[in-house]
Amino acid sequence: MRTLVATEFKPMEMVATETWEDHASCRAMPNAADLFFSEDIGEIAAAKRACGECPVLAPCLEAALDRGEPCGVWGGQLFMNGKMLAIKRRRGRPPKNPRPEDQMPVIPIPAHLTAVAERLTA
Numbered sequence: 001m002r003t004l005v006a007t008e009f010k011p012m013e014m015v016a017t018e019t020w021e022d023h024a025s026c027r028a029m030p031n032a033a034d035l036f037f038s039e040d041i042g043e044i045a046a047a048k049r050a051c052g053e054c055p056v057l058a059p060c061l062e063a064a065l066d067r068g069e070p071c072g073v074w075g076g077q078l079f080m081n082g083k084m085l086a087i088k089r090r091r092g093r094p095p096k097n098p099r100p101e102d103q104m105p106v107i108p109i110p111a112h113l114t115a116v117a118e119r120l121t122a
Contacts, residue, residue: 020059025050037072041104044078048105051076058110065116076107077117084120 026032029050036047051057051073061075069079078085109117 020056020063023056024060025054036074044073045104047073048076048078048107052105052107057107058113061110061117062113065113065120076105077109078104082120084117086121 021027026036026047029035035043035050038044038047051060054060054076057075059075061077064072064074064077064079068082070082071079073079
């Protein structure tokens with residue numbers, strides 16, 4: 001008589017610890033990397049608007065400052081060449097009537113990060 005033994009390997013369920021990244025609004029956005037690392041003013045403005053409604057804006061910006069992010073939109077702020085830009089505009093002469101999609105939303109910097117952010121503002 002043969003005894004059948006289950007030989008199927010079932011890995012143990014890992015308990016994942018949640019991080020702030022798990023709650024970021026950009027996680028649910030399709031092609032978020034294209035939007036948050038774009039050179040297009042309209043896409044940068046859209047990324048900043050998405051950050052403005054994100055529940056983890058402060059930890060995102062704090063992590064970007066700690067890592068010294070070279071570029072992209074992090075925590076509602078635009079980084080270029082390792083500096084935070086207050087504004088970004090199109091090349092050439094500014095138009096008399098700015099396009100609505102080009103107007104950058106102003107996302108306030110959390111109070112506890114203001115001193116660090118001021119050192120990196122270009």
